[in-house]
Amino acid sequence: MSHLTHTGPGAGxxxxxxxxxxxxxxxSADPTKIGGRPVHLLLRQGYAxxxxxxxxxxGEIQGLPAYTCLADTPEVPELALVAxxxxxxxxxxRDCAERGVAAVTVLSAGFxxxxxxxxxxxxxxxxxxxxxxxxxxGPNCLGTVGVADKVIGSFSVALEDHYPAAGAVGIVSQSGNxxxxxLQILSQQGVGxxxxxxxxxxxxxxxxxxxxxLAEDPATRVILCCMxxxxxxxxxxxALDLARARGTPVVVLKIGxxxxxxxxxxxxxxxxxGSDAVIDAVFQRHGALRVRSxxxxxxxxxxxxxxxxxxLPREAAVTLIAASGGFGIMMADAMSQAGxxxxxxxxxxxxxxxxxxxxxxxxxxVDASAQISSRPDILFEVLSALQEAPxxxxxxxxxxxxxxxxxxxxxxxxxxGRLQAAHPDRPLAIISRGPADAVRQIQxxxxxxxxxxxxAARGLAALARLGALQAPAPxxxxxxxxxxxxxxxxxxxxxxHEHGAKQALIAAGFEVPQERxxxxxxxxxxxxEAMGYPVVMKIVSADIAHKTEVGGxxxxxxxxxxVRSAHARMLASVARLAPEARLDGVLLAPMLRGxxxxxxxxxxxxxxxxxxxxxxxxxxxxxxxxVAVQPAPVDTALALQMIxxxxxxxxxxxxxxxxxxxxxxxxxxxxxxxEFACRHQDQVSEIxxxxxxxxxxxQGVAILDALMLPTPTEEKPHAA
Numbered sequence: 001m002s003h004l005t006h007t008g009p010g011a012g013x014x015x016x017x018x019x020x021x022x023x024x025x026x027x028s029a030d031p032t033k034i035g036g037r038p039v040h041l042l043l044r045q046g047y048a049x050x051x052x053x054x055x056x057x058x059g060e061i062q063g064l065p066a067y068t069c070l071a072d073t074p075e076v077p078e079l080a081l082v083a084x085x086x087x088x089x090x091x092x093x094r095d096c097a098e099r100g101v102a103a104v105t106v107l108s109a110g111f112x113x114x115x116x117x118x119x120x121x122x123x124x125x126x127x128x129x130x131x132x133x134x135x136x137x138g139p140n141c142l143g144t145v146g147v148a149d150k151v152i153g154s155f156s157v158a159l160e161d162h163y164p165a166a167g168a169v170g171i172v173s174q175s176g177n178x179x180x181x182x183l184q185i186l187s188q189q190g191v192g193x194x195x196x197x198x199x200x201x202x203x204x205x206x207x208x209x210x211x212x213x214l215a216e217d218p219a220t221r222v223i224l225c226c227m228x229x230x231x232x233x234x235x236x237x238x239a240l241d242l243a244r245a246r247g248t249p250v251v252v253l254k255i256g257x258x259x260x261x262x263x264x265x266x267x268x269x270x271x272x273x274g275s276d277a278v279i280d281a282v283f284q285r286h287g288a289l290r291v292r293s294x295x296x297x298x299x300x301x302x303x304x305x306x307x308x309x310x311x312l313p314r315e316a317a318v319t320l321i322a323a324s325g326g327f328g329i330m331m332a333d334a335m336s337q338a339g340x341x342x343x344x345x346x347x348x349x350x351x352x353x354x355x356x357x358x359x360x361x362x363x364x365x366v367d368a369s370a371q372i373s374s375r376p377d378i379l380f381e382v383l384s385a386l387q388e389a390p391x392x393x394x395x396x397x398x399x400x401x402x403x404x405x406x407x408x409x410x411x412x413x414x415x416x417g418r419l420q421a422a423h424p425d426r427p428l429a430i431i432s433r434g435p436a437d438a439v440r441q442i443q444x445x446x447x448x449x450x451x452x453x454x455x456a457a458r459g460l461a462a463l464a465r466l467g468a469l470q471a472p473a474p475x476x477x478x479x480x481x482x483x484x485x486x487x488x489x490x491x492x493x494x495x496x497h498e499h500g501a502k503q504a505l506i507a508a509g510f511e512v513p514q515e516r517x518x519x520x521x522x523x524x525x526x527x528x529e530a531m532g533y534p535v536v537m538k539i540v541s542a543d544i545a546h547k548t549e550v551g552g553x554x555x556x557x558x559x560x561x562x563v564r565s566a567h568a569r570m571l572a573s574v575a576r577l578a579p580e581a582r583l584d585g586v587l588l589a590p591m592l593r594g595x596x597x598x599x600x601x602x603x604x605x606x607x608x609x610x611x612x613x614x615x616x617x618x619x620x621x622x623x624x625x626x627v628a629v630q631p632a633p634v635d636t637a638l639a640l641q642m643i644x645x646x647x648x649x650x651x652x653x654x655x656x657x658x659x660x661x662x663x664x665x666x667x668x669x670x671x672x673x674x675e676f677a678c679r680h681q682d683q684v685s686e687i688x689x690x691x692x693x694x695x696x697x698x699q700g701v702a703i704l705d706a707l708m709l710p711t712p713t714e715e716k717p718h719a720a
Contacts, residue, residue, distance in 0.1 A: 009239040010212025012135045013205070015103035016153060017146030017195050017213070019079035020049040023070060023101070025092045026084035026108075027053030029061050034107055035083035037155035038143075039064070045163050047150045052077055070095045078102050081143065081153050086110030089139065090124050097132035104129070105153045106139035112201050113140055126203040135209075141200025142176025145183075147193045148219065154196070158184040167192010168305045170217065172210030173226035174199050178255075182224060182298065190440050191302050194220040206231060208239035211250060215243035222304040224297055225252040225288075230279065233608035233631070240286035249304055249312075249466050250288040253297045254279060278605045281630045285638075289466040299459045303429075303448035304466070311427045311446060314392040316464035317341040320365035321386065322398035323372055327453075328365030331398060331431070334457035340464065343393055345386075352385035373408050379415035387423040394427040394460060398453070403434025413441055420445045427463075431456045490683050494708055496542040499587050501687075501706040508676050510669065512703045515589035521567040525560045527588040534558045534591040537566050538705075539574055543581035545707060550577040556591050563588075592702055596652050596661050597691035598643075600670050602632060602677035604685045604711075612674040614639070614666075616648045617691040624648070632674035639670035652694060659696040666694045669701050685711040 024038050031040035035055075039062050042051050052073045053061040060066060067073050070080070070092075080096045082089055082104060089108050096104045111122040122139060129136035137144065143154035148166040152159060158180045164187035173179030176198040183196050194217055197210040207227060214220045223243060230236050243250045254276075283290045291297050304312070318340050322328045332342055342364045345353075350362035356378055361367030366386070372379055386395045402408040419428070430442055430449045439449050450456035493500030499517045506512050516527035517540060528535040539552030547553050551573030554566035567586060574581060597617025605611045608631045615627030628642035643649065643663055654660035669692060677687060686709040693702040 008212070009206075009208040009235050010216055010242070011209075012102065012133070013209055013213035015078045015135070016105070016137065016144040016197065017151055017217070018149055019077070019103070019146075019151050019153075021052065021073075021075055021077045021079070022047075022049060022151070022153070023052040023054055023073060023077035023080040023096075025054040025070065025080055025082045025096075026088075027055050027061050027066060028083075031062065033083075034155050036062070037157075038081050038083070038107075038152060041152045041154070041159050042150070044160065045150045045152060047152065049151070050075065050077075070099050070101075073099075076100050079151070079153055080104045082106045082139075083108060083155070086114070086118055086121055086139070090121055090128070093125050093128050093136065097128050097134050101134060103135045103137070105137040105141065105143045106200075106203075107141065107143055107155060108138075109140040111139045111203075122201060122203050129204045136204040137197070138200040138205075139203060142180055142198040144198070145193075145196040147195065154180075154198075156180040156183075158187075162187050164193040165190075166194065166219070168194060168219065168221035169301050170194045170214035170220035170223045171196045171226075172199070172207060172214060172223060173197075174202070174207060174228045175226055176200060178226045178294070182226065182294070185298055186302065189298075189302065190436065190443075191305055202231060206235065208232065208235035211236075211239040212242050215239070215246045215248045215250075220248060222301055223248055223250045224301040225250055226297070227252055227254045228256050230607050233282070233605070237282060237286050237631075240283070240288050244287035244470065244472075247470070249470055251297060251300050251304070251462075251466070252283055252288050252290050253292075253294060254283075254290055275605055275607070277627075277629045278608055278611050278631065281628075282608060284469065285630065287469045289462060289469055291462060295455075296458055296462065299450070299455055300462045300466070303450070303459050303463055306443040306448040307427070307446055307463075311425065312467040312470065313394045313427045313460065313464040314467055315341075316461065316468075317343050317391065317393040318460060319343070319345070319386050319389065319393045319395050320398070321368055321372075321382070321395065322365060323368050323370050323400070324398075325361065325367040327398050327400065328361075328367055331396065331453055331456075332365050334453045335396075335460070338457035338461040340457065340461055341393075343391060346390050349385050349389040353382055356381040356385070373402060373411050376411050376414040376418070379411060380418050383415065383419050383428075384422065387419065387426045387428070392427075394429060394464075396429050396431065396456060396460065399430060399432035399434070401433060403432055403438040409434075409438050413438075416442060416445055416447060420447065429456060429460060490680055490708075495683065495710045497540045497584055498538065498547075498706055499540055499584075501708045502703070504708070505676075505689075505703060505706060508672070510672060510676075510703055511665070511701050512706075513590055513592065515587055517585050517587055519585040521564045524567050524586055524588055525563050528557065528563050529560065531588070531590055535563065536589045536591050536704075537563065537570065538587045538589075539570055540584040540587050541574075541578075541581045542584070544574070544578055550574050550581075589704070592693055592704070595693040595695040595702075598652075598666055598694055598701075599627075599688070599690040600673055600692055601689060602673060602684070602687040604681070605631070610674070610677040610681050612639075612642075612670060612677065614642050614646075614670050616646055616651065630674075633678050634671055634674045636664075636667050636671045639674070640664070640667040642670065643667055661694040662697045662699055662701060663694070664697075665700045666692065669703070681711065683711055684708050 026035040028036035030036045053066040055066045058066050058068045080101045082092045111118040179198040214223045318335050320331045353362050490504050494504035502512045518524045534556045537554040557563050599617045600614045610632040612632045613629045626647050628645045652661040688707040689703050
């Protein structure tokens with residue numbers, strides 16, 4: 001029997017979490033062995049479906065009848081767990097495919113991570129699964145858990161004594177141990193889990209499948225993702241888009257160094273657009289929040305799970321309130337350092353606070369004094385004033401150790417319960433240590449509780465970023481609205497030298513100043529006089545990527561003698577410093593003044609394909625790494641966002657009385673370049689436009705230098 005072949009991320013995944021019949025191939029009577037633990041856990045946690053232990057010896061395993069082979073089970077299992085040695089796993093998976101099993105998890109290790117023989121076995125597992133339309137998880141993974149239905153396809157010891165309560169947090173992890181640890185810590189903190197999936201070697205099911213499967217699960221309100229690498233950029237983007245469309249936030253901890261370093265890149269772009277910056281851009285563009293530590297992953301995941309669904313912050317602003325001025329100052333410092341604004345309170349709000357609590361400090365932070373907790377009605381009125389204030393700031397209440405006092409605990413719980421009912425859509429957070437049951441009572445109201453000020457600052461800043469990322473994705477422009485047709489195939493000269501690259505750009509509609517390629521000093525003089533002094537002279541050679549390093553650039557040549565002299569010096573310098581270089585002549589172009597320099601370019605990311613980069617020109621890109629990157633293509637609106645995100649953007653925007661630059665024209669150039677790169681990715685792997693002179697507003701741009709590097713013949717183009 002075969003199944004319909006799966007297509008997009010998440011297809012055919014339900015059996016891993018909802019299976020009613022589970023076979024364990026390699027089942028053991030010993031619950032400490034990998035083949036024994038899934039049977040033990042399913043029985044211990046009260047799985048209601050059928051369990052079919054498979055072992056050639058037959059007999060009985062952990063009180064269940066064992067079957068000598070998969071074909072003997074009374075019904076076709078929906079999920080099979082393979083726990084046999086790697087050398088036997090291929091036959092076991094083939095048996096599953098022939099029996100019509102919907103999903104298989106290979107728990108065994110010894111595959112691609114173990115050497116050449118294991119890699120061949122893993123490739124065969126993938127081929128069998130794809131041939132039969134059967135989903136295969138692993139190998140070398142910790143499996144899956146569908147918590148509510150107790151569908152345990154795992155041997156994790158974390159499930160034995162601390163089986164999680166069913167809840168809203170879904171976990172997808174390439175590392176089994178990190179995924180299991182995340183589940184265990186959250187479970188011990190009283191956070192409910194919906195599903196766990198660990199993907200291991202990803203022969204078939206990958207991280208994108210896990211994200212998509214959790215996004216489609218109605219019980220999952222937030223997805224925590226532990227990611228080591230991405231093997232398919234398009235599938236990851238599809239899964240993240242699906243999660244955003246379903247309104248399910250994705251929080252990602254991306255660990256490990258960049259997969260493919262770019263230290264040897266021949267262009268400036270290749271050196272500046274590192275793959276970690278690319279994955280950052282992908283997450284932001286597709287609505288996922290990246291965190292930098294496992295602690296932050298847990299804090300943010302727990303906070304989102306606790307929040308009422310409508311309470312995700314809508315702006316990065318907080319209103320702080322504490323019974324102590326000192327704690328208020330500490331909160332203000334931490335929140336400001338985390339990037340959260342502290343807007344002043346409106347006069348009407350301040351008057352309401354003073355009416356309820358005479359003598360309170362009514363700036364932000366609010367110094368409420370100990371009187372705020374004297375009666376529930378006072379606390380309710382003060383907090384209501386803040387919740388009903390103009391704007392969308394998150395109210396943050398510091399309780400110190402108040403929850404340890406039974407009297408104060410009653411005051412706070414009564415007031416917070418009334419407040420939640422009266423203002424279900426306004427975000428509110430608590431900072432407090434206290435008894436676990438008191439904390440859980442507050443969390444049950446849809447109010448996150450942070451254990452300390454620094455954790456609250458990081459967590460609330462992350463929640464605000466997540467709220468912004470959850471906005472519907474802006475519609476992106478059509479594939480190539482800015483390019484003129486140009487040649488379908490670029491001429492050979494385009495990839496040979498600057499002049500050829502510029503001619504290809506001109507044909508595609510880019511703004512490139514007039515220039516002449518000449519082959520003698522006298523021809524250079526004639527070209528300069530025709531275009532008018534001063535001029536720039538540059539060496540043209542396929543063998544010289546960085547012309548200034550060999551004396552191949554001469555600026556501000558003001559007359560014929562200067563041109564002749566520069567020509568002689570240039571050829572001598574190049575002959576000395578690059579004696580093997582083949583020369584195609586020299587290029588003459590007008591010497592342009594004024595404006596601000598940008599660098600823009602394209603490099604090829606091994607996972608995400610063509611990547612567009614823009615940064616401030618000159619020393620700024622190299623020394624400050626003041627650049628923005630995005631997977632290509634980008635439209636003009638996104639290109640404009642990239643330019644505005646540069647730290648030195650004020651230099652383009654009229655700083656110190658200078659005329660504002662034509663950033664709209666610069667954005668069109670960046671968008672056009674991204675589309676050009678996608679169109680010609682089978683020929684071009686890297687492009688540098690460096691510098692681009694951005695003229696004053698309304699005057700456009702001028703591309704002063706260009707470099708295109710060919711795609712290596714062995715490198716297949718990425719599907720755009």
